[in-house]
Amino acid sequence: MIDSLLRNADSVLLLVCAAATLASGALMIVLRQPMRVAMALITTMIFLGAIYGLLGVHFIAAFQVLIYVGAVMVFMVYVIMLLEVRESDGPRYSRLLVPGAAGFVVLLGVVMISIWHPLPLSVGEMGKGAFGIAAFSTAFLGEYWLLFELTSVLLVAAVVAALAVIRVSRDSDNRKRHG
Amino acid sequence: MDRTQLLIGVAVALFSLGLVGVIVRRNVLVMLMCMELMLNGVNLSLVTFAQQTATTVGAVLVFLIFVVATVEIALAIPIVLLLVRDKRTLDLGAYNDLKG
Numbered sequence: 431m432i433d434s435l436l437r438n439a440d441s442v443l444l445l446v447c448a449a450a451t452l453a454s455g456a457l458m459i460v461l462r463q464p465m466r467v468a469m470a471l472i473t474t475m476i477f478l479g480a481i482y483g484l485l486g487v488h489f490i491a492a493f494q495v496l497i498y499v500g501a502v503m504v505f506m507v508y509v510i511m512l513l514e515v516r517e518s519d520g521p522r523y524s525r526l527l528v529p530g531a532a533g534f535v536v537l538l539g540v541v542m543i544s545i546w547h548p549l550p551l552s553v554g555e556m557g558k559g560a561f562g563i564a565a566f567s568t569a570f571l572g573e574y575w576l577l578f579e580l581t582s583v584l585l586v587a588a589v590v591a592a593l594a595v596i597r598v599s600r601d602s603d604n605r606k607r608h609g
Numbered sequence: 610m611d612r613t614q615l616l617i618g619v620a621v622a623l624f625s626l627g628l629v630g631v632i633v634r635r636n637v638l639v640m641l642m643c644m645e646l647m648l649n650g651v652n653l654s655l656v657t658f659a660q661q662t663a664t665t666v667g668a669v670l671v672f673l674i675f676v677v678a679t680v681e682i683a684l685a686i687p688i689v690l691l692l693v694r695d696k697r698t699l700d701l702g703a704y705n706d707l708k709g
Contacts, residue, residue: 444612448619455626455646464638464699471642474623478649481616485660490671494652497675502645502682509686510638513693520700523633530632534625541621545614561665569665570672577669581676588680595687599694 444484451477462522464510472503489563616657623650635701637689641682648678 435442454473461467475498482491570578623646630643652671659667689699696703 441612444615448615451619452622452626455623458639458643458646459626459630459633464636464642467639467642471645474646475649478653481619481653482656485616485656487656487660487668490652490656490668493672493675497679498645498649502679505682505686506638506642509690513638513690513699521635524635524701527633530629533632534629537625537628538622542618545617545621561663561668566665566668570669574666574669577673581673584676584680588683591684592687595684595691599691 440484444481447477447480447484451481465507468503468507468510472499475499475503489566613657613661617654620650620654620657623647623653636699637692637701638699640701641685641689644681645678648674
């Protein structure tokens with residue numbers, strides 16, 4: 431029993447991580463306070479990082495934790511603390527709750543039925559490290575260099591747009607104060 | 610059910626959970642976080658297919674999605690901050706005048 435468990439530890443861990451990911455994802459819909467939702471999302475992302483690690487793409491697992499949890503979610507948590515808007519009396523769900531839930535069930539059912547038939551066989555065994563960071567970096571900076579450059583353009587555009595948003599609000603504040 | 614099917618199932622479930630969160634929740638910040646959940650589901654499916662076909666293109670796309678998610682949050686958060694400063698609430702119903 432323990433021997434077989436140890437032999438299949440990879441698969442057992444994958445199942446546990448998948449279940450935990452789905453559970454914390456479902457919690458995001460149910461919980462009321464934004465801070466708790468953020469914590470549930472962080473849990474989801476960390477378990478997804480564990481899944482990536484189990485699949486053998488360790489660099490994506492590392493970046494998942496560094497970029498998503500370390501940058502995006504910390505930013506989000508800061509904003510939630512900064513806003514300090516507590517809304518415990520208002521309704522939690524919009525009036526689209528029933529159509530939304532029905533759509534969720536239909537979408538999930540259709541895709542699950544379509545993947546129930548066996549998918550094309552994998553080239554190699556899943557999780558046996560089809561490529562590492564070296565192959566990825568070579569492809570990223572060689573074959574896909576244009577996308578890499580466009581990414582930097584997108585980042586600059588985002589910075590300029592964020593500055594413009596702040597500028598517009600400052601201008602309207604000034605106009606309100608003087609006029 | 611093999612590993613690929615399990616992972617694609619999890620990816621689709623994450624995407625659908627995010628979508629249902631965007632549709633049914635009223636809090637703007639929670640909706641933003643549900644969008645992140647959708648992107649995470651897409652990432653998982655990309656990584657699964659990249660592993661299945663042993664190509665790097667899936668991983669490259671995952672990196673691009675990381676950047677897009679970061680940019681999306683960096684732009685959405687100032688807009689939400691401005692809206693909340695104006696309306697004093699995170700409830701989506703208060704922003705009806707954005708319809709134009």
